Amino acid sequence: MTTDERVGQGGTGPGELAPDGSSVDLYVQVQPHGEDELINAAIAPGSSILELGCGTGRITRPLVAFGHQVVAVDESAAMTSRITEAETVVSTIEELRLDRRFDVVLMMSYLINVADDGARQRLLDTCAHHVKSDGVVLLQQQDREVFARNVVRESPQRRVEVADVKQLPDDMQSATMIYTVDGRTWSQHVLVKNLTEETLSAALHASGLALDGYLTPDRGWIRAKLR
Numbered sequence: 001m002t003t004d005e006r007v008g009q010g011g012t013g014p015g016e017l018a019p020d021g022s023s024v025d026l027y028v029q030v031q032p033h034g035e036d037e038l039i040n041a042a043i044a045p046g047s048s049i050l051e052l053g054c055g056t057g058r059i060t061r062p063l064v065a066f067g068h069q070v071v072a073v074d075e076s077a078a079m080t081s082r083i084t085e086a087e088t089v090v091s092t093i094e095e096l097r098l099d100r101r102f103d104v105v106l107m108m109s110y111l112i113n114v115a116d117d118g119a120r121q122r123l124l125d126t127c128a129h130h131v132k133s134d135g136v137v138l139l140q141q142q143d144r145e146v147f148a149r150n151v152v153r154e155s156p157q158r159r160v161e162v163a164d165v166k167q168l169p170d171d172m173q174s175a176t177m178i179y180t181v182d183g184r185t186w187s188q189h190v191l192v193k194n195l196t197e198e199t200l201s202a203a204l205h206a207s208g209l210a211l212d213g214y215l216t217p218d219r220g221w222i223r224a225k226l227r
């Protein structure tokens with residue numbers, strides 16, 4: 001199956017694919033790698049969380065188990081249909097306008113690194129719209145080392161190949177991710193724009209947000225608040 005491709009995004013492989021090329025069958029098999037614990041440690045107990053781009057609920061589920069109330073949003077109904085533990089909303093992030101505000105707005109999976117600056121601004125506008133005045137926006141950004149070169153990572157569970165890596169102008173990178181699990185293979189084309197602290201701060205500012213710090217020393221996890 002192939003997806004309706006957006007610029008710089010799209011994928012191929014068995015089963016249903018989200019418009020960005022993410023595979024439903026692949027994501028149901030992937031476990032958290034500590035992201036859930038990192039987020040839980042950064043927020044108050046029993047927080048209300050708006051999770052943007054939740055996929056099949058890989059992180060939704062543990063956040064609910066930690067005692068948070070999560071509203072999980074994804075544009076792919078095939079993805080959200082796998083979530084039974086939390087309220088779900090099928091919507092693009094850009095168009096989402098709920099009549100509620102949350103202690104935490106979470107947008108992980110490098111969505112902020114979308115190549116198009118206007119698209120990034122619309123994502124951040126949605127974050128700002130839904131966070132409480134004393135709430136926090138948590139964002140996960142791309143590490144440019146991930147697409148510095150072609151590489152293959154193999155574990156007993158799966159093989160991940162980063163192929164066709166290109167370094168592009170304007171601090172953009174493209175690559176094809178090829179995942180193989182149990183003899184099934186998916187590919188996903190990605191185009192990311194890396195953000196300097198200056199460009200990140202400016203984008204946050206334009207949406208009424210301000211950089212408040214980082215959750216990790218590698219600056220992969222960003223904390224922002226309303227200005």
Ligand SMILES: C[S@@+](CC[C@H](N)C(=O)[O-])C[C@H]1O[C@@H](n2cnc3c(N)ncnc32)[C@H](O)[C@@H]1O
Nearest residue numbers: 018020022053054055058074075076092093109
């Ligand atoms: C790579 S998956 C990751 C899912 C989940 N965050 C995780 O870590 O397991 C990215 C998800 O974001 C969703 N997504 C990407 N761009 C989106 C957008 N603009 N609006 C809504 N959903 C989006 C995709 O449909 C996909 O399910």
